[in-house]
Amino acid sequence: MMSAATTRAPKLQVRNATKIYNTRSGDLLAIDRCSLDVQAGEIVSIVGPSGCGKTTLLWSMSGLHGLTSGNVLLDGRAITGPNPEIGMVFQEANLLPWRNLAANINFPFEIKGTRPDRIWIDELLGRVGLEGFGGRFPRELSGGMQQRAALVRALSFKPSVLLMDEPFGALDAFTREEMNGLVEEIWLDTQTTIVLITHSIEEAIFLSDRIIVMSPRPGRVASVHEVPFARPRTLEIMSTKEVFDLTNIIKMEIVGEQQSRYRQVSGAEAPARPART
Template sequence: MEPFVTPAAVDTKLRVEHVNIVFDRDGKSTPVLNDISLEVGDGEFVCLLGPSGCGKSTLLSTMAGFLSPTSGEIKIDGEAVRGPDPRRIFVFQERGVFPWLTVEGNIGFGLFKLPRAERERRIAYYVKMVGLEGFERTYPPELSGGMKQRLEVARALAVNPDMLFLDEPFGALDSITRLIMRGELLRIWEAERKTVIFVTHDIDEAVQLADRVVVMSARPATIQQIVNIDIPHPRDISSPRYLELRDGIFKQIGLAHKL
């Protein structure tokens, strides 16, 4: 196991140091994360990959400051994480958009400290970026799942955060929309170069998107392996290298190749 793998010549953005998490429920304690250490470079796209319920979402919530580790520490820009922060936005599945606000209202939600003109400029910019033009005054219940998901990404980007935490953001979408959304996320990431931590249980998704895939074991989660995906974007998902990397992860997780 190689706990500290960082591409050379990139500043470290996030550092997870020996993090343990134990949940206490009805007097029974369940270890969820077991001595997790990880470094993520500035502008890097990292996928946390693991089976359902392995604790990868817990790790993500802890990085975002919604949970405190039982022991160990998480540092961002050298500073210990003490709680959620507008510089790092957590994108939930589409559930996170506010149904009582229009598309514009949602995107502008985090911009309350800006003067009006600047706020409107940014809203217009991000409405366009995620392709929701014409829906500015629409309320989320009238949008499709994919549109709501893009709306939530736009709301996150509008406050110009350094980091995005995405928790299985495309999990609830149909497979066609999911593919399109992956392409859009990569386009946005290449344009804005945020540090992205992306949780998924979908091996293909991880290999298509990430610079590095962090493969996690079942609960209590440990880091099994960190796989560098050395294929430039746009990625050919039928290339031998892609298949090789994907199959390597399949084997690592212990999945058979035949159904």
């Protein structure tokens, strides 16, 4: 599967993506000439310090907002607006509180004017352990259940690309691990291309084929790390030395980038940067 993917054109290409926000206090360069490719069936994580433009980059990929310059290509075609091939999972579960779970999952189909594939949705609901909860309202569900419902909603219309914007950031550590396992399990089945923003390096390592580290604002692609561990990954892998080392390297890159900025500002010498893999 993966070898086939490398010979094909990338599923998602970001080329020199630059985004400037015109704010009241002047122009803000959020991301600066970001380029990256995502192969079909790949899971790619984007990590980086707060405010480095990760969300801006992801929203550009989803077509929710445009770029100041550069472009995003899906299967070789430029993305100019929301695309039916792309599913989005947001920071919060983002369920509509006035709709019960079934109506929430129906929401994309109401907007698109298409018919939901009930068998597929029931299968997804079963997989995430939400069968029989269709009549419940979001406020009656726990945070983890809400985020699982959001995952089902995003996958309900079988997108070929799933973009996740810090999807599990609001969950506790245990629920988060559980959700990570769930995402991998679904991915093993569907081979959906996934781009994931996260603050958790562990989460990035557990899920990704590649991890992209972004620099502080303006966001640029600072480095790319391959994650070589075999799938399905287990929690045991997560306590190996390899994972520990990779975590530290990425952590030092993120922290180091920030520290060197502070040093530059204060005039002190920059700290030694860890070697990149």
